[in-house]
Structure formats: C-alpha cells, structure tokens
Amino acid sequence: MPLEHCPLIAGRAQLVQPESADCPVLPAHYELNSSQFLFSSLSIALAFLLLAGFGARIATRLDLWQWWVPLVAVSGVVAADFASGLIHWAADTWGRDDLPFIGRRLLFAFRIHHLNPDDFLRRRFVDTNGEVACLAVPVLLALLSLPLETVWGGRVAIFGFGFCAIGMLTNQIHQWAHRASPPRLVRLLQDHGLILGRAEHAAHHERPYDTRYCITTGWCNWPLEATGFFRLLELAVTGLTGARPRQDDQRYDERYRGRTPWGMERNG
16 A cells, blocks of 8 residues: 555554554654644744844844855854754754653654654644744844944844744755655755755665754755764764663664655655
C-alpha cells in the first residue's frame, strides 16, 4: 500500500504495531488545540506588525544609501542561518523527548521529523510558524528600543532587521524545502540559492542526520561541514558531560527501523 494512504498516529498517543508490513504506522506531530492555535496566530500577527514597524522606523530614521547597509543586512541573514543550524543541531543531538517542557514542545517534533518527514507537509501555516514568531517578538521589542541616532545603534538595527526578517520564516522555508512543487516564486529563490532548497536539505535526511543543519538559507552549511564545526562541538560536550550525541534519535530509529519512509515527499 502506498505510504500516503497509511495511517499516522497523532501527537504522543500510544505507539502501536503496523497493521501490515506494507502499511507502517508512523508517529505524527500533535495537533494544536484551540488555545495554542490562538496564541500562535497572535504571535505571528504581532511579530509581523513589529517587524513592519521596525522597518518603517529604520527607513525614516537612517540613510539607507550608505555602503555598509547591504553588508550588515546580509550579515544578519547569515547569522540567522547559522542560528537555525545551531538550534537544529542542539535539538537533533541532545536531550530526550521526556524532558520537562522542551521534550514535548521541541524535541519530540525533531524526532518525528526524521522518522516521518512528510508529516511536516500537513501542518498549517499557523502551526508551522507560530513558535518562531513567539521567539521573535521579544527580540523585535528590544530592537525597537535601539537609539538609531548613534553609529552602533544604526548598525545593530540593520543587522537585527536582516536577522529577524529571514529568521522568522525559517520554519516556513524549511517546509517549502520538503515540497516537491513549492510556489513558483519560492522555487525561483531556491534555484538561485537565496533560501534553502530541496536538494540541499535532502542531505540532512539521510541517516544518521548529522549534517546540513542550517535550514534558513543553507549558506552556512558548507563552511560548517568543511571545518567540522558540529563534530568539534559534540566532542566538547561529550568531554564535559559524558553525554553521547543522538542517543534519543537512535532510540526512535531502533523502534521504527525498517518501517520508516526515509526521505522526503514522493511526488514529482
């Protein structure tokens, strides 16, 4: 039976055996309840309003024709991509899904995503982007308080705008990278390397999921892989704590080994 017609388990319901060898039962991300959906919707609306207000403040208070403006803005975009990779690596590599708060809200979603990446495609816009928007709100509030009349304030503002403008879209860009047929404009941006593309991200979804962590533009993936950045971090963490990387991921892998559609959306 085609995998797209097979049942999924929602949330953290009891994990059961597949009904048949041809139809595996895979874990799925939990559905937002009404209060969570409302909170995520408000977070998205507030984050975009703050970003628009911040952009307007920059446009009316700063001379944007100075040579350093595009360089600093692009630096903010690069920093957002690096931050996405650092968070992605940390969530993929350390912790267990039963940890208080972050286990349920964060780590469980990462574990599911490796086992059942196509589940990400059924998540709605609010579900996909609400948590990132919530994190962006306090950052934008802090940026709005910057003294733009100072040299450092203007530079931090431009950097912060680039960081937030692309960073707020990280999960959406990630979801687009899983789609075989994203919107035409999105595909154009992917093809020109301006945001994370499908082929670039597909490399991460190969066992043991320890490469290509950056999921905003993907620009930082090559230098971080070339320098062994994350492997060095893992050695440092293991040396300090004794923890072994990806133990929880391996636990999920063993539970579903041989019953998982490793890869990405299968059409086109």
